[in-house]
Amino acid sequence: MESINDKTMYQALKEAALDFPFGTAIYYQGKKISYRSFIKKIDKMAAILQYNLGVKAGDVILLAQPNIPDVLILFYAINKIGAIANMVHPFTPYNQIAAIYKKTKSKYAFLFEQRVAKEVEAYRESAVHCYVTRVENYLPFFKKIVYHFMNRKIRKKLGSYIKFKGFKYVHKLKCVNKKSVEAPNLTKQTAVLLHSGSTTGAPKTICVSNDAFNFTSYKACEFVDCKPEDIRGTMMLTVLPSFHGFGLCMAMHAPLINRFGCGLVPKFSTKDVVNIMNHNKMSVIIGIPKIYEALLNDPKFVNNKRLKHLKVCFCGGDSMNVSLKERWDKTIKADNHHRQVFEGYGLTEAISVNCVNTYAHNKKGSIGYPASEVKFKIIDENENALKPGELGEICILSGSVMVHYYEDAKATKATFTKDGYLKTGDIGYIDSDGFIFFKQRKKRVIKVSGVGVFPSEVEQLVESVPGVEACCAIRIPDEKLVNAIKIYVVAKFYDEQGMRRAIMAKCQQYLIRWSVPKEIEFVDELPYTMLGKVDFVKIQKEEDAKRGL
Numbered sequence: 001m002e003s004i005n006d007k008t009m010y011q012a013l014k015e016a017a018l019d020f021p022f023g024t025a026i027y028y029q030g031k032k033i034s035y036r037s038f039i040k041k042i043d044k045m046a047a048i049l050q051y052n053l054g055v056k057a058g059d060v061i062l063l064a065q066p067n068i069p070d071v072l073i074l075f076y077a078i079n080k081i082g083a084i085a086n087m088v089h090p091f092t093p094y095n096q097i098a099a100i101y102k103k104t105k106s107k108y109a110f111l112f113e114q115r116v117a118k119e120v121e122a123y124r125e126s127a128v129h130c131y132v133t134r135v136e137n138y139l140p141f142f143k144k145i146v147y148h149f150m151n152r153k154i155r156k157k158l159g160s161y162i163k164f165k166g167f168k169y170v171h172k173l174k175c176v177n178k179k180s181v182e183a184p185n186l187t188k189q190t191a192v193l194l195h196s197g198s199t200t201g202a203p204k205t206i207c208v209s210n211d212a213f214n215f216t217s218y219k220a221c222e223f224v225d226c227k228p229e230d231i232r233g234t235m236m237l238t239v240l241p242s243f244h245g246f247g248l249c250m251a252m253h254a255p256l257i258n259r260f261g262c263g264l265v266p267k268f269s270t271k272d273v274v275n276i277m278n279h280n281k282m283s284v285i286i287g288i289p290k291i292y293e294a295l296l297n298d299p300k301f302v303n304n305k306r307l308k309h310l311k312v313c314f315c316g317g318d319s320m321n322v323s324l325k326e327r328w329d330k331t332i333k334a335d336n337h338h339r340q341v342f343e344g345y346g347l348t349e350a351i352s353v354n355c356v357n358t359y360a361h362n363k364k365g366s367i368g369y370p371a372s373e374v375k376f377k378i379i380d381e382n383e384n385a386l387k388p389g390e391l392g393e394i395c396i397l398s399g400s401v402m403v404h405y406y407e408d409a410k411a412t413k414a415t416f417t418k419d420g421y422l423k424t425g426d427i428g429y430i431d432s433d434g435f436i437f438f439k440q441r442k443k444r445v446i447k448v449s450g451v452g453v454f455p456s457e458v459e460q461l462v463e464s465v466p467g468v469e470a471c472c473a474i475r476i477p478d479e480k481l482v483n484a485i486k487i488y489v490v491a492k493f494y495d496e497q498g499m500r501r502a503i504m505a506k507c508q509q510y511l512i513r514w515s516v517p518k519e520i521e522f523v524d525e526l527p528y529t530m531l532g533k534v535d536f537v538k539i540q541k542e543e544d545a546k547r548g549l
Contacts, residue, residue, distance in 0.1 A: 050176075354376075375396070454515075
């Protein structure tokens with residue numbers, strides 16, 4: 001593995017740019033940005049931040065951006081001068097932006113034009129601290145004209161505020177004829193703020209260092225199971241968002257420092273994926289289950305001759321339906337290489353991937369084998385290490401682990417074992433071969449007649465029934481058992497009675513009786529969170545409300 005000592009993320013990228021200046025770093029809607037050009041844009045922005053805006057090392061800068069070149073230019077510019085990038089969902093409402101801005105003591109906010117336009121009045125008082133980006137800044141000429149015309153109402157709505165209320169567009173910031181000062185990497189110093197539900201379930205702001213990002217990102221070739229020269233100059237599909245640790249680390253930073261570019265997709269469509277594939281050697285896809293489902297349903301993707309460049313795919317953010325994985329592996333195949341989709345495991349507190357299935361190490365049903373230099377163990381409630389096969393809390397010891405929770409020493413201490421392992425809040429086990437198996441979030445266990453039922457186990461089994469597209473298991477009250485299981489099922493082209501019988505038959509065959517659903521409700525779709533996961537909390541609340549609970 002390439003040395004990562006003493007490097008910031010910017011320095012790791014700069015090293016790649018010096019080594020591969022004319023390679024494509026960014027592909028965006030038909031436009032290519034070379035490593036050399038990318039670094040120049042970053043350096044220019046870093047100088048603007050440092051000299052025009054007075055940003056210093058340690059200052060927090062809020063970024064709420066879609067997958068457009070601006071987000072990466074700003075991210076690395078902030079990192080270069082030692083400031084802290086505060087990554088937030090681009091469509092976060094004003095009241096939440098304001099709360100995060102205040103909590104993290106951010107100095108400036110770089111926001112997305114379309115989101116600001118929806119609540120422009122609310123931004124009146126804080127506009128002087130806000131800078132706005134546009135999708136079209138780096139579009140090819142004709143696409144830029146079309147996009148500008150289609151969004152003229154947004155432009156008109158923001159116009160007077162841009163002029164009179166303090167709003168400024170990022171692309172209109174004046175260039176500075178000075179060279180920004182490059183900050184050194186200080187081990188375990190916060191470089192990025194990410195926002196998550198935390199391992200305990202309560203919302204937390206997570207502080208992550210340069211070391212953590214680099215530790216995981218330099219393992220890209222290990223995960224892809226190939227030599228650096230095999231992926232150099234190819235492209236990764238970058239559809240996962242920058243505010244998500246998995247997307248920022250593995251779909252952006254990892255390919256860039258390993259000399260294969262990012263095919264940026266601001267808003268997922270199979271058309272954009274096919275466009276990237278047609279103009280680049282797309283070698284790696286990282287996505288969530290919904291992305292793989294959509295790609296399988298697009299003949300222009302499935303039958304594309306340039307699929308020959310695809311080496312491997314990874315699914316993260318949520319568990320993948322068994323039948324979906326089987327359909328993908330069967331459909332997207334080659335003579336001697338199946339271009340399988342593999343699942344791995346990570347969490348924001350231990351940035352991105354910690355164990356993963358690869359061509360070298362894989363086992364059906366597992367969430368993977370530990371990455372090099374990463375250790376796992378399973379513990380009981382008293383932090384005693386458990387034996388292979390025994391169920392307990394999954395714990396990680398890795399260079400990718402967070403620095404701490406933002407201004408929350410108590411929660412930070414509670415998240416680590418006495419010997420320094422991160423407690424994930426997830427239940428699972430390690431088998432005799434060292435593979436990790438995930439069962440359930442520790443906090444998402446339903447007690448049925450005193451027996452712990454894992455909703456994810458029910459969901460996985462139901463989703464293996466042919467015709468089932470998605471499933472969510474929740475708790476409902478029961479006179480005899482106290483609680484029972486109800487499942488919401490999305491299934492298309494089905495006979496409801498036949499599907500109901502098939503689901504119950506499989507559940508009764510493979511589940512303990514407490515896990516067998518008492519009720520089944522068929523729906524057209526399930527709600528999803530901003531991270532693309534099934535929003536079981538919302539479903540549970542709506543069910544409770546219907547029952548007057």
